[in-house]
Amino acid sequence: MNLYVGLDVSSEKLDVCFLSDDDHLTILEEITLGNDMNGATAIKEKVIDFQETYDFHQVIIGMESTSMYSFHPAMFFNQDKELQTMNTLVTIENPFRIKQFSRMFDEDKTDRNDAFRIADFLRIQRFTTSPIKEEKYMALQRLTRTRYQLVKQLVRTKQHFLENLAYKCNTLTRELKELDGTTSVFSSSVMSLMTDDYSLDELAEMPLQDFVTLLQEKGKGRFKNPEALAKAIQRAITMSYRLGDIAQESIDIVLSVLVREIRALESSIKDLDKAIEQLVVVLPEYQCLTSIPGVGKVYAAGMIAEIGQIERFEDQTKLAKYAGLSWKVKQSGNYQSENTPLTKQGNRYFRYYLVEAANSVKRYLPEFQEFYLKKYKETPKHQHKRALVLTARKFTRLVDVLLRNHQLYTPPRSVIDK
Numbered sequence: 001m002n003l004y005v006g007l008d009v010s011s012e013k014l015d016v017c018f019l020s021d022d023d024h025l026t027i028l029e030e031i032t033l034g035n036d037m038n039g040a041t042a043i044k045e046k047v048i049d050f051q052e053t054y055d056f057h058q059v060i061i062g063m064e065s066t067s068m069y070s071f072h073p074a075m076f077f078n079q080d081k082e083l084q085t086m087n088t089l090v091t092i093e094n095p096f097r098i099k100q101f102s103r104m105f106d107e108d109k110t111d112r113n114d115a116f117r118i119a120d121f122l123r124i125q126r127f128t129t130s131p132i133k134e135e136k137y138m139a140l141q142r143l144t145r146t147r148y149q150l151v152k153q154l155v156r157t158k159q160h161f162l163e164n165l166a167y168k169c170n171t172l173t174r175e176l177k178e179l180d181g182t183t184s185v186f187s188s189s190v191m192s193l194m195t196d197d198y199s200l201d202e203l204a205e206m207p208l209q210d211f212v213t214l215l216q217e218k219g220k221g222r223f224k225n226p227e228a229l230a231k232a233i234q235r236a237i238t239m240s241y242r243l244g245d246i247a248q249e250s251i252d253i254v255l256s257v258l259v260r261e262i263r264a265l266e267s268s269i270k271d272l273d274k275a276i277e278q279l280v281v282v283l284p285e286y287q288c289l290t291s292i293p294g295v296g297k298v299y300a301a302g303m304i305a306e307i308g309q310i311e312r313f314e315d316q317t318k319l320a321k322y323a324g325l326s327w328k329v330k331q332s333g334n335y336q337s338e339n340t341p342l343t344k345q346g347n348r349y350f351r352y353y354l355v356e357a358a359n360s361v362k363r364y365l366p367e368f369q370e371f372y373l374k375k376y377k378e379t380p381k382h383q384h385k386r387a388l389v390l391t392a393r394k395f396t397r398l399v400d401v402l403l404r405n406h407q408l409y410t411p412p413r414s415v416i417d418k
Contacts, residue, residue, distance in 0.1 A: 009069050060088075200240070294357070
């Protein structure tokens with residue numbers, strides 16, 4: 001006989017259901033406690049009391065994944081020494097799975113009912129058996145996820161900057177592109193130039209040599225051909241539309257604010273990169289993943305943070321499913337649908353790093369490049385996205401093998417012979 005403890009977690013409280021799987025499916029107790037140390041300790045003491053009374057074979061404590069709200073209680077129960085002696089398993093479940101299970105029952109949705117259904121879900125033995133991540137992986141995950149969010153924010157801010165820059169000087173981006181990518185509108189020199197006290201007319205009328213000198217001062221002498229850059233900027237200013245004074249002043253203020261935000265975000269990302277590198281270089285998994293050509297420190301750190309201990313997953317199939325890189329089969333009788341959509345119900349951060357890493361790896365490893373091209377040619381629709389996701393699924397197997405065997409990447413013999 002087992003004890004199933006279902007926790008419905010919120011920011012302030014824990015609704016708990018203690019359920020035994022005896023012949024009558026007995027609810028031993030239902031309580032509501034605070035989501036804090038006192039509440040978690042009270043739940044632990046209840047478990048110990050029930051264990052002394054019924055002598056359960058195993059204790060399973062489960063809750064839905066609710067980000068920071070479920071983190072502390074899960075770590076508390078998983079690391080408690082007394083609970084570990086009682087054959088206790090702690091699991092965090094996908095809320096979607098609990099929701100689908102609860103739909104089978106016609107009942108009100110309350111926190112108490114939710115706690116009971118979580119315990120009931122654990123009872124049918126379909127819960128995740130992987131252990132909670134170790135603290136070092138959770139610490140790395142905080143850093144990598146924050147970096148991911150800041151990068152997305154930086155992209156959005158740059159898009160706003162381009163949008164407003166088009167009002168001020170609508171041909172500048174085009175002119176800079178024609179310089180073979182020697183600089184861009186996001187270079188510190190160009191952004192500074194567009195937000196300084198100079199008006200467009202002053203920049204356009206400035207003697208070329210003076211403009212070159214100004215650019216070299218802002219670029220600290222890094223421009224290889226400052227004269228060509230100066231001509232391109234002046235040409236863009238000359239061909240661009242002009243705004244009225246009131247609109248121009250507003251755009252200048254907006255651009256200045258966005259430039260400050262871009263610089264602050266870039267500085268914050270650099271700080272996070274340093275912290276990530278300091279934490280990840282001591283992990284053996286880091287050496288395994290960075291040994292793959294095309295996998296840099298950012299992708300490696302992101303994957304390690306989301307995977308944690310590879311032993312959490314039985315095999316590479318479970319690892320791929322955790323990332324949402326799995327497809328549902330639709331079959332009935334002699335019919336089997338060719339349309340098998342991606343589930344996308346897994347860890348979106350892990351899926352992002354796998355897909356981005358696979359896109360990089362295929363540029364370096366012929367076997368992944370060949371696989372990508374093969375899948376690309378198989379369908380006329382969504383060719384790149386489909387081929388890239390399938391390549392990421394293949395890449396997942398490589399990641400699983402390297403981490404599970406604690407080995408570095410070695411190219412296939414056919415590649416070595418070449």
